[in-house]
Amino acid sequence: MDRSIDAQQLIEFGLTESDAELVAHRTNFYMASLPPAECWSVISREVLSPDHPFDLHAYVHHQVFAEWDTSTGPPPAWVPNDSVLGQANVGRLMSERGDSSFDKFHRWSVDDKPGFWSAMLERLRIPFHSQFTEILDLSEGVESPKWLHGARLNITDSCFAGERNRPAITYQREGGALSRISLGELQDLTHRVANGLAETGFERGDAIGVCMPMNVESVAIYLGIIRAGCVAVSIADSFAPDAIATRNEIAKVVGIFTQDFVQRAGKKLPLYEKVSSANAPRAIVLKSDESDAPGKLSLRDGDLPWEEFLSDDREFEPVSCSPDDPTNILFSSGTTGEPKAIPWSHSSPIRGIADAFIHHDIQPGDVLCWPTNLGWMMGPWLIYASLANRASMALFDGAPTGREFGEFVHDAGVTMLGVVPSLVRAWRASDCMKGFDWQAIRAFSSTGESSNVEDMLYLMHLAGYKPVIEYCGGTEIAGGYITGSVVQPASPATFSTPAIGHDFVILDEEGDETDNGELFLCPPSLGLSIELLNRDHHEVYYEGTPSRDDGSILRRHGDQMECVGAGYYRAHGRVDDTMNLGGIKVSSAEIERELNQDDEVAETAAIAVTSDEGGPSSLVIYVVLNAGVTKDAGELKPAMQDTIKKRINPLFRISDVVVVESLPRTASNKVMRRELRSHYG
Numbered sequence: 001m002d003r004s005i006d007a008q009q010l011i012e013f014g015l016t017e018s019d020a021e022l023v024a025h026r027t028n029f030y031m032a033s034l035p036p037a038e039c040w041s042v043i044s045r046e047v048l049s050p051d052h053p054f055d056l057h058a059y060v061h062h063q064v065f066a067e068w069d070t071s072t073g074p075p076p077a078w079v080p081n082d083s084v085l086g087q088a089n090v091g092r093l094m095s096e097r098g099d100s101s102f103d104k105f106h107r108w109s110v111d112d113k114p115g116f117w118s119a120m121l122e123r124l125r126i127p128f129h130s131q132f133t134e135i136l137d138l139s140e141g142v143e144s145p146k147w148l149h150g151a152r153l154n155i156t157d158s159c160f161a162g163e164r165n166r167p168a169i170t171y172q173r174e175g176g177a178l179s180r181i182s183l184g185e186l187q188d189l190t191h192r193v194a195n196g197l198a199e200t201g202f203e204r205g206d207a208i209g210v211c212m213p214m215n216v217e218s219v220a221i222y223l224g225i226i227r228a229g230c231v232a233v234s235i236a237d238s239f240a241p242d243a244i245a246t247r248n249e250i251a252k253v254v255g256i257f258t259q260d261f262v263q264r265a266g267k268k269l270p271l272y273e274k275v276s277s278a279n280a281p282r283a284i285v286l287k288s289d290e291s292d293a294p295g296k297l298s299l300r301d302g303d304l305p306w307e308e309f310l311s312d313d314r315e316f317e318p319v320s321c322s323p324d325d326p327t328n329i330l331f332s333s334g335t336t337g338e339p340k341a342i343p344w345s346h347s348s349p350i351r352g353i354a355d356a357f358i359h360h361d362i363q364p365g366d367v368l369c370w371p372t373n374l375g376w377m378m379g380p381w382l383i384y385a386s387l388a389n390r391a392s393m394a395l396f397d398g399a400p401t402g403r404e405f406g407e408f409v410h411d412a413g414v415t416m417l418g419v420v421p422s423l424v425r426a427w428r429a430s431d432c433m434k435g436f437d438w439q440a441i442r443a444f445s446s447t448g449e450s451s452n453v454e455d456m457l458y459l460m461h462l463a464g465y466k467p468v469i470e471y472c473g474g475t476e477i478a479g480g481y482i483t484g485s486v487v488q489p490a491s492p493a494t495f496s497t498p499a500i501g502h503d504f505v506i507l508d509e510e511g512d513e514t515d516n517g518e519l520f521l522c523p524p525s526l527g528l529s530i531e532l533l534n535r536d537h538h539e540v541y542y543e544g545t546p547s548r549d550d551g552s553i554l555r556r557h558g559d560q561m562e563c564v565g566a567g568y569y570r571a572h573g574r575v576d577d578t579m580n581l582g583g584i585k586v587s588s589a590e591i592e593r594e595l596n597q598d599d600e601v602a603e604t605a606a607i608a609v610t611s612d613e614g615g616p617s618s619l620v621i622y623v624v625l626n627a628g629v630t631k632d633a634g635e636l637k638p639a640m641q642d643t644i645k646k647r648i649n650p651l652f653r654i655s656d657v658v659v660v661e662s663l664p665r666t667a668s669n670k671v672m673r674r675e676l677r678s679h680y681g
Contacts, residue, residue, distance in 0.1 A: 003066050004028045013056040023047055027060060037489065040064045041079050044465040051435070054428070057461045058454055073566030076489035077460050078467045088486050090358045093123070102487055102497060103567070109500040110522075116501065117147075117526055120354050124388065127157040129320045138524065142553055143542060145524040147323055147347045154318035155327060155346040156227045158353065159387035160187050162364075167392040170367065170412040171216050173289075174263055174398025178411050181216060183387070186223075188314040189216070193224025195311035200284075200304070202255060204229035204319060207329060209248060209256035210374050211235040211275055215397045217286055217306070218374055219383055221257045226327045229319030231343075233329045236375025236584070237262055237271055242594075242647050245278035250341045250534050251329045259286040260297055265399050276300060284309045323347040329533065330377055332475040332585050339590065340540070341533035342475050349384040351479040351501075351527025356385035358500050360416055360445055360469055361486045364390035369409060370418030370445070371400035376584060377475040378418065378447065401426050406433045413440050417463075418471075420448040420583035422616035424455045427462075438463040443486060447471040448583030449616045450571045456492035470495045472559065472571055475585075476541075478527035482519075482561070482569060495569040501525045505554065506561055511546040516562040518575045520545060520554035528555070572610070577673050579608030579617055581652050588673060594647045595621065595640055600629045605663050607677050609655075618655035622676055624662060633657040 005027050010020035026047045030039045040061065048057055065075035085091045090105065099105040109116040114135045121135075133150035140146070164184030172178045181189075202208065208225050210232055212218040225232040233251040235244055237258075248256070258275045261268040272285050285297055286306040297305055321327075328344040356362040368386040372378040386393040394412040396405055400423060409417060417438075424446070427433050441463040446456065447470070456468050467490035473480035481502040488496040498504060503522040508514040521528070531537050545554045560572040574580070577588040591606040602624040608617035621640060625631065637657045644652050658680075664672040 003031055003063050005031075005060065005063055009059075010056065013053050013059070015052070015056070023052075023056075023060075027063075031064060036065050036068055037076055037079050040075075040077070041081075044077070044461075048461070050438075050462055050464060054458050054461055058457060061457060071565055073489075073568045074491040074494050074564055074570075076491045077457055078465050078490040080467075080487055080489070085487055088361050089363065090361070090485060091487050093358075094487070102485055106497055106500060110498075110503045113501060113524070113526075120357075120500075121350070124158075124350070124353055124357060125161060126153075126155075126350060126353075126388075127161065128153045132323070136524070142523040143538060144530050145528075147526055149323075151323050152320045153323065153346055154227060154229075154321055155349050155384075156190070156223050157318060158349075159223060159384065160190075161388075162390050166390070167367075168387065169216055169219065169392060170394040172396055172398075172408050172412070173215075174396070174404065175266070178408070186216070186220060189220040190223045190227060191314050191316035192311045193221050194228040194316045194318075195313040196309045197224065197228045197230060199311055200255075200309060202228070202230060205231065206255065207231045207233050207251045207253050209233040209235050209251070209253040209258075209280065211237055211239075211244060211256060211258045211271070211280075212286070212374065213237055213259075213262050213397050214373050214379055214382075214395050216395070218257070219393075219395075222328075222374055222380065222383065227316060227318045229321060229325075231326045231329060232374075232380075234331070234374045234376075234379065236373050236649075238373070238584075238649050238651050239274075239375070240645070240647050240649060241274050241277035243649065244275060244280065247331055247339065247341075248278060248280055250331075250338070253281055255282045255284070256280045257284045257286070259288050261288045263288055263398065265402075272297070272299075321346050328380055330380070330475045331375075332377075338534060339587075340476075340535055342529050343531060343533065344380070344478060348478040348527055349380065349388070351477070351525075352381040353384050353388040354501075354526075355471075355479040355483065355499060356381075356389055359471070359480070359483045359485050360385070360443060362386065362389040362391050362416060366391035366415045366442075367394050367413050367440075368392070368416045368418070369394035369396070369412065369414040371396065371405070371420075371423065372418070376448075377478070378583075381479065382418075401430075401432070403432050406436045406438075409438060410436050410440075414438075415440055415442045416445065417441055418445040418447070419459065420616070421446055421451045421455060422449060422582050424459045425452070425616060428455055428458045433462055436462070441466050443467050443469055445469040445471050447473070447480070449580045450573050450610055451493035452611075452616075453493045460490075460492065468492065470571075473499070474557070476529040477521075477525075478529075481521060481525075481557070482571075491568060493570065494564060495571070496567065501527075504557075504561075505548065506563065507546060516572075517560065519557055519559045519561040521557050522548070523553065523555045573608060573617060575674070579606075579619070581608065581617060581619055584649065584651065586648070586652065591619075591621075591644065591648060591652075594643050595623075598639070598643070600626055600631065602626045603663060605671050605673055605676055607673050607680065609677055609680050619652060620656045620658065620676075620680060621654055622658050622660055622663060624660060631659075633659055 007020040007024040129152040132148040137146035137149040168183040168186040283303040326343040331339040469484045484496040508517045558576040588606040595604045605622040
């Protein structure tokens, strides 16, 4: 097959004749003289630039790898050089141990969990008030492991180690100016929050909600709650009042932090009003913009403005806790309608800190940016992953879909940029990030949804080809179970390794190992949940699961995964009735419960579908109408969208509505959503 490139073809991508001839000549030279992976590394660095149209990048990448042997894995778009291998955190660890490959290093993390985590705790410099007597106690079985048994700590201590004057947060509000605060300033604000809680009457163990955008104050509030021995309850500010009320009730929230408005795309969206409509308990309310009309906020009786709550005392001794004491209640939708309430303990964040150190190669001085929210696990993950690794975080309080965010990434000096795939797809569709200098970025990361190959190649090209560390896990894992690393070639939209300390198997419907099927985790692993507040943990994760050939227990997770060769994997969404919409996990039942309240509707089935090319999921609603109702899909869709907006989350968008006479069911009368997914389109 002739892989050579004709200059005339490149003119069709918008290149001038002279530029087309230069690109074609140099590309053909390297393709003729170098093997494909090395050839692409040179071309992506020396021939192509982010200023060239992305379609040209995709075309050249395809030509370079046209004869690639896929049995060796998917074609890479980035390959680590000797400098990366020598300077990466994990590269140094591998060298110290004499491990010749990442696979050997990972195997150690699985086969010798106590030895591995003991070494990691020392390397990460996790501070303890008193040391553990045993790093892993399995006396109650793998479903109920005790990590760091006998230790005392407050995990927020890990966030405040190092020089007080080092940067902690670079922050910008939409339409505002860039600002920075130091670690010492963040610690002072955190201590003022912790003291404010005590002075206001909150006690150790109280569950306190945080329903705010990701900003300097919400970070200090989150850390202050945990530092005071209370439990932060993460509630996304995008949720509707009913969804907020459900989460408050499940977690038994006794107080909540929020703010008056959320500002997005020039609009002021009411937040305190939503929280009040949810009949939330006592609220501490911040003003979103101090330049707004002066004066006190109009609050419910008993609610406090932020300025009155905040203590003047900047000294606070962190409450000493057991590793199993809860720090955070997060929510992850299951298949029964009500969201699962998952407690994180003082040991849970160590999983994310270690993932960031090993897989994302976060080093002192790095700047992490991930458009996120405390209502999603990536919000707490970002706080710990950055601060505990002596790095800083960059927070943009606004919509990350336009050029203002791209300018912020440059101005903040971001070195690791995290995304959800739907965000990248939006950037690509609008071409809004063209022209920015993102060369400071050392790596991207992507999570929340299945990725699309071309979208991830597009993302890599924005920074002159830096790796995308795909990262798949969950709230109940406190991090990832499958991901990548900077010491392995990065192929767009694929994973290159199980996460450290994790092992898994992929099984078909008969329980036999396969290359494409349902993924099951092999417990125990640091970070895995051991309880749910409102569900039977064993029933959700272990009941009815197959066991390995050696008889060991497997843990259900619900993702469909495919091994695509040479240790690389590709995600294919969920096998159960849970879906990721824009990076937010929600159950089919939670959506159906609201839509079924319509008097014209007999029943609905909500499914998430993904195109053959992969990428973010689209929400499709199957509808059975009551007798005598003759509305078509076009008439039903606006009302259903409005219901989802008001009762669940305005960020969820219905892609299609399909009217059917009946829904397929199993013999036990369960709706067969998998069959609907397989036949859709």
